[in-house]
């Protein structure tokens with residue numbers, strides 16, 4: 001969503017509320033000029049399909065991704081708006097190239113990439129639930145990478 005004033009691409013969601021059963025109204029703020037504006041978003045039937053690890057294909061389901069984020073973040077003190085804003089970023093990134101089909105692996109990678117900077121504990125939790133690892137070593141290596149990142153930030 002471009003800023004109507006300066007056309008900057010990066011806008012922050014301040015507030016989300018249902019306008020009716022099929023649409024939501026969001027308050028946004030431009031990250032560049034600070035302009036606040038509202039958008040009305042309507043749900044459309046997704047035209048993207050997802051290939052699962054076992055080869056099954058199903059419709060892309062935003063709610064499933066939101067639910068998995070909420071599950072990973074369950075012990076964090078995150079507001080619903082924060083989680084939804086994070087989910088929006090993930091959807092925007094996945095759907096920007098207008099793919100016909102995504103893989104569940106691609107979705108998982110994108111979720112992990114965002115969670116890694118958003119919440120490390122949720123990142124580790126999501127990793128343990130959703131990723132199938134070749135070995136336990138691979139899992140431990142990823143956890144160690146996370147801890148290194150944390151150390152770098154201090």
Ligand SMILES: [Zn+2]
Nearest residue numbers: 003006030033
């Ligand atoms: Zn702007």
